[in-house]
Amino acid sequence: MLLPEFELHEPVSIEDALKLKKKHGKDARLMAGGTDVLVLLKKKVIFTDTIISLLQIKELSQIKESGNEVVIGACATMAQLSKSSVIKEKFGALKSSCDNLGSHLIRNRATIGGNCCNASPAGDTMPSLMIYDAKVMIESTDGKREVSIKNFFKGPGVTDLAIHEILTGFKLPIPPKNSGAHYIQLGKRRSSEINVVNVGSFLEYDPDTKTIINSRIALGSVAATPIRAQKAEELIKGKPAKEDTFYTAGETARKEDCKPIDDFRGSAAYRQAMIGVLTKRTLQASFEQAQ
Amino acid sequence: MKKIINLTINDQAYEIAVVPNKTLADMLRYDLNLTGTKKGCDTGDCGACTVILNGDAVNSCLILAVQTDGAVIETIEGLATDEGLHPIQEAFVEKGAIQCGFCSPGMIMSTKNLLDKNANPTEEEIREGISGNLCRCTGYQKIFEAIDSQKS
Amino acid sequence: MKEFNTIRTRANRLDSPDKATGEAIYVDDISKPGMLFGALLQSPHAHAKVLSIDTTEAKKLPGVKAVLTSKDVGTIPYGVSPARYDETVFVTDKVRYVGDEIAAVAATSLDIALKAVELIRVEYEILPAVFTVEDAIKEDAPQIHEKYKGNLTAEVHQEFGDVEKGLKESDIIKTTTVKNKRQDGAFLEMQGCIAEFDRRGNLTLTSGTQTPHYVQRTVAMVLGMDIGKVRVKKPYLGAGFGIKAAANPMELACCFLAKETNKPVKMNYTREQVFMFCRARHQFTHTITTGAKKDGTLVALKHECTLDGGAYSSFGIATVYYAGSLLAGPYKLPNMSYEGFRVYNNKPACGAQRGHGAVIARAAFEQQLDMIAEELGIDPMELRIKNMMSRGDTTCNDLNMSSFGMSECIDAVREGSDWDRKKGNMPIGKGIGMACGFFVSGAGFPIYRSDTYHGTVMIKLTEDGGTALVYTASAEIGQGSDTAFAMIAAEALGVPLSAIRLASGDTDMGVDLGAYSSRQTLMTGHATKDAAEHVKSQVLAVLAEKLDTPVEDMDIKNGFIEFKNQTLDFSELRTTYIKEHRGWIDNPDSEKLTFNEASRIAYLEKGTIVGTGKYKPVFLGGKYKGAAVGTSPAYGCSAQVAEVTVDMGTGQVIIDNVTDAHDCGKAINMTSVEGQMEGSVSMGMGEAMHEEVIFDDKGNVLNNDLAEYKLVTAMDMPKVKSIVVESDEPNGPFGAKEVGEGAIMPTIPAILNAVYDAAGVRIYELPLTPERVYTAIQEYKERKGAA
Known part of the structure; x- marks a missing residue:
């Protein structure tokens, strides 16, 4: 398979990248690890004559802990995140997302920014970013802005990014004490899988009252974008942290929070059923971790 | 337009002019005649084109050659020496881990990268370490055995 | 129990060092001077009449050397079984699936070839299509082949014994319906080939195939050539699993492009085309x-x-x-x-x-x-x-279990x-x-009705007497057949495995039906053993004459000649051998006469020692x-x-x-x-x-x-x-x-x-x-x- 002809730009600073993006507008395609963009170009799913690679911008691949948050550069790879001590220790569900994406070879190249900008409803890192309440850091020549990850995805392949903007990273608040999070992906095999359903949950509980203070549940592959299971989240707030509650959350997420479709990877009915099962399981695991 | 890049492949320095839309796999195979790196899909799904790029195993079919300017690359051709096969290659031969052989160069490069990073992998880590290298012939058993025999 | 020296061991495969180092050459690793690159135009429709094909613009593209359609290459039908030759290289009247071949281009680069394919204009009239068995067998279903009514390729009606009676006599009856899904072979190496004609009109097709012999016959038939002028060579192959066991349209198109351009032409399927071509499990x-x-x-x-x-x-x-x-x-x-x-x-x-x-x-x-x-x-x-x-039993449909563990x-x-x-x-x-x-x-x-041998093997001893060269047209496709035949040859000849060199996968080396139906170990194995025994008998016959000892009183084992009479004096032969061997440092001093000595003596007496072997099953079934x-x-x-x-x-x-x-x-x-x-x-x-x-x-x-x-x-x-x-x-x-x-x-x-x-x-x-x-x-x- 051949790649189409294109011009490649490799800016070394965000400023240069933004200028290039402004200059080329919608004709230019941003590329990080290339594990999606190059495949789509080879398969003639997308077309472009200008590629702006972000790989030479060193600061975009950093993972920094500062104060009570962690800043992850858009070009941090799955392998890099998985090895990062702060991600391992404090963001276990995100690590598990990163470990599940593609294969070991893809994970050495695929980036978290690329995964989000690709905006597949089944993307691996997004539910985890959502349950950790990440903020998406966005820049353009006009300045910087941040948007909550839950408002970032607009449709399959569509995000909140304007044409001239670049996603530069994510800010994740360090999870509080007595909290836990868990991510489960369900597919047909154990590696190189495209998820049929994927769910992440975060749960904070009060050790004195054993009740749930706060929760976030994110569902993948059951809507046009990854979504939060808001009804389930609301329902369990203040409820005792125990199996019944997690079951109810699963049922609510299944019945009220998702609207999956049939495709060749799985039926809507199955996906919906699995939302119930996986929501319960991720909450249960989050709770065990929180203890 | 072609760009001149400088890189090191198997300890040898290269200066090559490449077009932007050429993958590393194609440059290795068709420009440098390093045909040990195979192409089984061209879309990053099979791992036959695995090379080690700056210390990480990657699908060379999903890397633009021009982006390897300054890189250090190891391919299957770099493993054997005048003394003979690399111990991993020896193990693959001895254990019967090779059938059609089309996945073998990539599989061996993933194995090398795995053992470079983790000299004593668990069974799960071995599986994980070659999870992107599909083999349709062997059922992986003898590959696991070969890798296991190379643990320190 | 018989004792074996080479078989039943865990000998390393002959091909694995080359494969482990990346030195093993597969089709796409080969490049020829002046080589062109081919590409196919395949149908985007599942069922459509082809009203017209316009190749004008494609031909005009600089770098394009040939554009071929059925008008150029004819419409000789081919297929797997002669009873159903229902394919042509390029479609004539209509396309029957998404991927049906319409035209092929050869150009100086793959890029140009692919661009030229896009420039070919085809006018289609879409026909109703059917995609399931249920739809295809309906009475008013669109007919895919005029010749095969009701969309039936074949039907089978067999009964052995009396099933109705048997069911009546049964105490328990179970009925179930089970269904699988279409598979893909998903071998790691996609099909590829290189065709080239020499200036005397001989064609060499280097192809990733499991069956060089069948491909040779199909190519010769479709191109209208003598079989002797078509050579099919299989380099190392990234597996096949059955899918590569017959000629494919790309191989045929590639041969036509090479003929048209007088240049070597290389073609490859992409992974997408492997799925399009399919030919895997139903x-x-x-x-x-x-x-x-x-x-x-x-x-x-x-x-x-x-x-x-x-x-x-x-x-x-x-x-x-x-x-x-x-x-x-x-x-x-x-x-x-x-x-x-x-x-x-x-x-x-x-x-x-x-x-x-x-x-x-x-x-x-x-x-x-x-x-x-x-x-x-x-x-x-x-x-x-x-x-x-049990061993020796025969099924109701005449399959005999001659061994049965x-x-x-x-x-x-x-x-x-x-x-x-x-x-x-x-x-x-x-x-x-x-x-x-x-x-x-x-x-x-065989697939075609014939009394052909299913495998022929030739073994030639090198003139120095050290090495046996085994030539077989069988196909090493990753399963290890080359090593198996080398081991069989070593065992039958009585020499160590290291004394065997083997070449395979080339129709010039003989007849072999190839790697399918799990046939090679038994069939090619027999022919190899036969050839090795033929070689052995020739060497021993010379010794018998020289030493005035009956052939029955000698054998070859582990590279040495075993005489029944252990005190037999063979020093004269050794002297002859050593004289022949001046300047070499590995003169034999073993107590036993070596195979090297014996086969050199045989060469001096008879010229090149060549053994031939062959196999076909007795009439079965x-x-x-x-x-x-x-x-x-x-x-x-x-x-x-x-x-x-x-x-x-x-x-x-x-x-x-x-x-x-x-x-x-x-x-x-x-x-x-x-x-x-x-x-x-x-x-x-x-x-x-x-x-x-x-x-x-x-x-x-x-x-x-x-x-x-x-x-x-x-x-x-x-x-x-x-x-x-x-x-x-x-x-x-x-x-x-x-x-x-x-x-x-x-x-x-x-x-x-x-x-x-x-x-x-x-x-x-x-x-x-x-x-x-x-x-x-x-x-x-x-x-x-x-x-």
Whole structure:
């Protein structure tokens, strides 16, 4: 398979990248690890004559802990995140997302920014970013802005990014004490899988009252974008942290929070059923971790 | 337009002019005649084109050659020496881990990268370490055995 | 027991060092001076009339050297079986599937060739298309081939014994319908080829094929050339599994492009084109009724099957026969009937894949055996042993089990898996299951009707006497056949393996029908042994004369001549040899005469010593229609136990362990036999668990890559305990028979039976996706709730 002809730009600073993006507008395609963009170009799913690679911008691949948050550069790879001590220790569900994406070879190249900008409803890192309440850091020549990850995805392949903007990273608040999070992906095999359903949950509980203070549940592959299971989240707030509650959350997420479709990877009915099962399981695991 | 890049492949320095839309796999195979790196899909799904790029195993079919300017690359051709096969290659031969052989160069490069990073992998880590290298012939058993025999 | 020196060992494969270093050359690694690159124009429609083809713009593109359509290359029909030559290189009147070949381009670069393909203008008139068996057999269905009415490629009606009577006499009758999904071969190396003509008009096609011989014949026929002017060479091959066992349109187009341009032309399929071309396992729907006595004795089997064939026949006629004939064993079954229908539709053609025709029938039947065993309260292994055929038995359809280690295989997996302790004692969600199977060790007849030898081998000794060169046209496709034949040659000649050099995969080296139907070990193996014995007899004859000793009193072993009379004086021969050997430092000083000395002496006496060997089976099988398919000189057989964990909440199934025993006769190379067994388990497991080619409603493959067509990865593969069971096959060389395909037979049903044991659900449709298993569990719960 051949790649189409294109011009490649490799800016070394965000400023240069933004200028290039402004200059080329919608004709230019941003590329990080290339594990999606190059495949789509080879398969003639997308077309472009200008590629702006972000790989030479060193600061975009950093993972920094500062104060009570962690800043992850858009070009941090799955392998890099998985090895990062702060991600391992404090963001276990995100690590598990990163470990599940593609294969070991893809994970050495695929980036978290690329995964989000690709905006597949089944993307691996997004539910985890959502349950950790990440903020998406966005820049353009006009300045910087941040948007909550839950408002970032607009449709399959569509995000909140304007044409001239670049996603530069994510800010994740360090999870509080007595909290836990868990991510489960369900597919047909154990590696190189495209998820049929994927769910992440975060749960904070009060050790004195054993009740749930706060929760976030994110569902993948059951809507046009990854979504939060808001009804389930609301329902369990203040409820005792125990199996019944997690079951109810699963049922609510299944019945009220998702609207999956049939495709060749799985039926809507199955996906919906699995939302119930996986929501319960991720909450249960989050709770065990929180203890 | 072609760009001149400088890189090191198997300890040898290269200066090559490449077009932007050429993958590393194609440059290795068709420009440098390093045909040990195979192409089984061209879309990053099979791992036959695995090379080690700056210390990480990657699908060379999903890397633009021009982006390897300054890189250090190891391919299957770099493993054997005048003394003979690399111990991993020896193990693959001895254990019967090779059938059609089309996945073998990539599989061996993933194995090398795995053992470079983790000299004593668990069974799960071995599986994980070659999870992107599909083999349709062997059922992986003898590959696991070969890798296991190379643990320190 | 016979003693062997080379076979039955774990010798390293001859080809593995080259493959481990990346030095092994596959088609796409080859480049020729002045080589052009070819590309195909393939139909975007599943069924359409081709009204016009305009190649003007394509031809104008700089760098384009040839654009060919059916107008240029003619319309000689070809295919696999001469009874159904239903393909032409390029379509003439209409396209029949998405991917049907319309034109081909050769240009100075692949980029230009692909651009030129896009410049070819084709006017289509879309025709109604059919994509399922059900739609294709409707009375008013669009007809895909004018010649084959009702969209039927072939139908089979067979009855052996009296099935109705048998069923009446049965105490227990089970009927089930089981269905799989279309598979893809998913070999790692995509098809590719290079064609070139020399200035004397001889064609060399270097191609990634399993069957150089059949490709040679097809190319010669379609290009209208003498077979002697067509040479087909197979370099190293990244596997085939049956899909590469016949000429493909790209090979033919490539030859025409080379002829037209007088340049070497290279062509490759992309992975997408591999899916488009397909020729892999059919989708089968089997309805099977089995009758048994209370004590578990099998009485009758009634079997109906439809095959979703695709647009052309390919191997389909053989497939539809195999689907029926290979249920007649390994159990004693006096009454069996079979109705088989192979149906055309507007999808890519299916063909042969590992376990040709028989895999899904086996899956259906072995599941039924477990259902019968359960109902009768008999252990599944006991039921099978009770009904098992014995060595020497013949099935109701005339398949003779000349060697048969089936019961030994069952014993081996029973012990190896700890079956007796586990069966019936596993918690909910954990299960264990088993199944058996068998397969031909080489088709009894060639694809075309002929008295041809199935394999010829030539062995030549080097003039110094040190090395035997083995020439075979057989195909090393990854299975290890080169090494097996070198080992057979070494064993038969009495020399160490290091004294053998072997070249294969080239039609110039002889006749060999190639790598399919698990035929090479037995058939090419025989021819190799025959050739080696011929060489040996010539060397010994010279010695006999020189030493005035009868041939019967001498032998060659381990590279030395063994004389019955151990004091025989051969010093004169040694002196002659050493005189011949001046300047060399490795003069022999052994107590025994070396093979090197003997064969040098033979050369001095006779000139180059060449031995030839050949093999064809004796006439096999019965006189009924279709008896040719399923007959074989021998049958390999196997038993497997699978252990699974079923996630009762999600339906996910994990295969925890597989214990696999296979009777391959005498194992030529133990490691290679295990490799075939383990590879079979992995392919069977993929088909059982997640492999399926999925189409949209226009006939396009939706999952045409290795991300969405899901092979087993290293993460999924269970531990496999492989147990080689060796019988002694009287019809095999040194007692050897097949392993490459028989070993896949029990995998799917063993998994299905284990899932039932774990979750209480019988699944009748593959693959066992989490969704399918989950749905079955839900239905089961509802049924239980209702009851």
